[in-house]
Amino acid sequence: KVFVAPGNAGTAIEAKCENVAIDLLALEQLADFAEKNVSLTIVGPEVPLVAGVVDLFRARGLDCFGPTAGAAQLEGSKAFTKDFLARHKIPTADYQNFTEIEPALAYLQKVGAPIVIKADGLAAGKGVIVAMTLTEAEDAVRDMLAGNAFGEAGSRVVIEEFLDGEEASFIVMVDGKN
Known part of the structure; x- marks a missing residue:
């Protein structure tokens, strides 16, 4: 059963x-x-x-x-994951983490669009916005950080370089040694 x-x-x-x-x-x-x-x-x-x-x-x-x-x-924190990848020199898209709107908007002005805005925490698969324009990106940042669009999950955002191509996800099983 x-x-x-x-x-x-x-x-x-x-x-x-x-x-x-x-x-x-x-x-x-x-x-x-x-x-x-x-x-x-x-x-x-x-x-x-x-x-x-x-x-x-x-x-x-x-x-x-x-x-x-x-x-x-x-899985639970995109910012933790991105920092982990960077710390261990595992290739990943360029990114910055933000908890305040103004620095996030300034970063968007610097990097432009397309760009990816991610709610840091668990958001039931809904916390990622692929913004094709700067306006979309700015709106996403405001919605997450000020508008409470994803609750606590959006109190910190990861702004990430847009990479074109197919996404792949993997589930890996290990026994602690192999």
Whole structure:
């Protein structure tokens, strides 16, 4: 049997699935449920990963597949990721991080468009604006930093060089050695 928390209408109709009405951020409650019912937990959503669900499960001796909260920062904060890449000399688009509007707008004037504006935090896949004009870029910065367009996720933005081409995402599994 596969338990899905909190589940959805699609998982509800699967014969081998059972939805469990536990909020994704009720980490202790999730661990209590897993302790009694689950041999392996596989975490999909970013929010509980960033909140430390894997750390908690492992601390309680539960088998849990997913990155620790520290590793999940790579998904949870675009600014952290860009700084990590730069620190380790991993090629990435040129960028700057901002928490205030005026310096961000001045940077936009300097670099021009097209440009990419990213809400720093988790924004359910909606926090990236590819601005083809300077006006679009300025509006995106204002919406995120002053307009609260993405809540706390947009309280810091990453302004990044526009790179033309196909985007590729990878999920990589490691055992700590390989």
